[in-house]
Amino acid sequence: MITQAQVRVQPAGWQQELAQGIADPLELLRLLDLAPRMLAEHVLIDTPFATKVPRAFAARMRRGDPGDPLLRQVLPIAAETRAAPGYVADPVGDLAAEAVPGVLHKYEARALLIATGACAVHCRYCFRRQFPYAGSHAARDRWAAALDYLRGDGSIREVILSGGDPLTLGDARLAELVQALEDIRHLQRLRLHTRLPIVLPTRVDDRLLGWLARSRLQKVVVVHANHPNEIDDRVVEAVRRLAGVGVTLLNQAVLLAGVNDEVGALCGLSEALFAAGVLPYYLHLLDPVIGASHFDVPRSRALQIMGELRASLPGYLVPRMVRELAGSRAKVPAELLSGPDVHGGFGS
Ligand SMILES: *Cc1c(COP(=O)(O)O)cnc(C)c1O
Numbered sequence: 001m002i003t004q005a006q007v008r009v010q011p012a013g014w015q016q017e018l019a020q021g022i023a024d025p026l027e028l029l030r031l032l033d034l035a036p037r038m039l040a041e042h043v044l045i046d047t048p049f050a051t052k053v054p055r056a057f058a059a060r061m062r063r064g065d066p067g068d069p070l071l072r073q074v075l076p077i078a079a080e081t082r083a084a085p086g087y088v089a090d091p092v093g094d095l096a097a098e099a100v101p102g103v104l105h106k107y108e109a110r111a112l113l114i115a116t117g118a119c120a121v122h123c124r125y126c127f128r129r130q131f132p133y134a135g136s137h138a139a140r141d142r143w144a145a146a147l148d149y150l151r152g153d154g155s156i157r158e159v160i161l162s163g164g165d166p167l168t169l170g171d172a173r174l175a176e177l178v179q180a181l182e183d184i185r186h187l188q189r190l191r192l193h194t195r196l197p198i199v200l201p202t203r204v205d206d207r208l209l210g211w212l213a214r215s216r217l218q219k220v221v222v223v224h225a226n227h228p229n230e231i232d233d234r235v236v237e238a239v240r241r242l243a244g245v246g247v248t249l250l251n252q253a254v255l256l257a258g259v260n261d262e263v264g265a266l267c268g269l270s271e272a273l274f275a276a277g278v279l280p281y282y283l284h285l286l287d288p289v290i291g292a293s294h295f296d297v298p299r300s301r302a303l304q305i306m307g308e309l310r311a312s313l314p315g316y317l318v319p320r321m322v323r324e325l326a327g328s329r330a331k332v333p334a335e336l337l338s339g340p341d342v343h344g345g346f347g348s
């Protein structure tokens with residue numbers, strides 16, 4: 001049993017860990033006993049989308065393996081600077097979907113609130129890597145406009161806190177925001193899209209669990225892991241604690257060349273997630289964002305992988321393979337996509 005006094009004196013250790021993330025790709029390589037010349041491609045030292053890797057995540061990478069699937073997700077390499085036709089700055093039409101600054105209202109009954117532009121990790125494939133956050137997240141002084149919008153549309157039943165990563169915000173601010181959401185009677189569900197329980201599991205602390213447990217809203221947390229090596233004991237403990245306060249746990253992944261584009265890795269991911277109490281939800285096809293073309297998996301190969309997954313796993317462990325299309329009323333199942341074999345879409 002944890003007393004209130006204990007909760008109060010406990011320092012938010014995760015904030016320190018967040019600040020101490022690895023920002024220098026050469027340091028990351030050194031920690032892994034790798035030299036830049038051991039990699040097939042040049043490592044980028046200065047990139048507009050900076051290197052950012054929590055140490056807890058780096059600790060799960062294999063030492064001495066330049067092809068490690070976790071390393072590949074976060075290490076900036078020269079391929080990012082290669083021009084690729086069809087790769088654009090805003091592949092999913094987010095800017096056009098902005099209802100008020102910081103609120104994306106694309107789909108019926110759900111609205112997405114960009115609570116912050118910050119993330120604990122910088123994923124090189126991220127479709128928001130080019131997103132002009134500075135002007136368009138619902139910073140504290142602008143939550144008023146976002147809340148007004150949500151209050152004024154009775155068709156919205158679910159609010160999705162996204163970003164960036166909403167859990168990079170402190171608990172006082174989050175609790176304040178969530179309390180304001182609870183006061184909006186037509187809202188039933190609160191969904192968080194976050195990578196923190198995976199990349200920085202200490203984020204799931206008593207303060208976070210406290211306001212989640214108290215909320216009248218039904219709670220869904222969609223975490224984001226792409227490879228079974230991301231799920232270690234501390235991650236399992238973090239997601240179990242979330243489940244313990246009544247949170248439904250789902251995972252979204254992105255199909256990434258050289259990371260998880262084979263059946264073994266994806267079956268292992270589904271099994272590891274389920275063992276931790278998390279159900280696979282989406283497996284996104286890559287969004288064609290500038291700088292991410294080296295992660296592309298051709299759609300024919302993606303569909304082949306899905307067929308193999310269906311044949312290997314119980315139905316409830318098969319994620320839905322989808323792409324996000326600008327202007328569409330929902331994410332589109334990969335099987336329904338038509339046209340040439342081009343890149344396919346993602347969200348957290
Ligand atoms: C992905 C997404 C959602 C949620 O879609 P679900 O299919 O309910 O998971 C909502 N709003 C936006 C803008 C999204 O990109």
Ligand code: SF4
Pocket residue numbers: 118119120121122123126127128163164165195224347348
């Ligand atoms: S929004 Fe999600 S996928 Fe993108 S960099 Fe942040 S944590 Fe990674």
